Amino acid sequence: MRSKKYISHHGFSVSAKFHSGTSKGKKIVSVIDGGRPCHLILHGHYMYEDHSVLAVGYQQYIYEHWYGDTYQTYIRIADGWTSKASRFVWGGCKGSWNYVYVELK
Incomplete structure (x- = not known):
């Protein structure tokens, strides 16, 4: 709440x-096209399992x-496992996603 103040x-x-489901990456593309990064929470991903990343x-x-x-x-991510945002996750991947983005008005 301090951040909001x-x-x-x-x-x-x-x-x-807050959104859930992959929607083949379409919703995240619209967020990124709007100039906003997106906090992506992966569940049951083949590589990341349950891990949180930044979609850029x-x-x-x-x-x-x-x-x-x-x-x-394919969503480009900063996963915290490498020093650069050079990895991608497939928009239609098995498992599920939750994601959050913030809008400044």
Whole structure:
């Protein structure tokens, strides 16, 4: 609550949004496109298991197939395990995500 008071003191208002589910990364892409990083909480991920990371960007790829193209999103993360945000998690990965982002108004 101290952070909210500090932000308010400087003329801003803040709200946090909580979401769950991967939605193939689409919602996180919209948050990042809005210029906001996103706190991503992974559950049951094959590599991270239950781990919290910061989503800072994304890459989208088109996989061409004879039965129709598939679009896939990979979320660029800062995982705290390396010194650079150079790893990605797949937007359609097995497991579930919760994520929170903060809006300054």
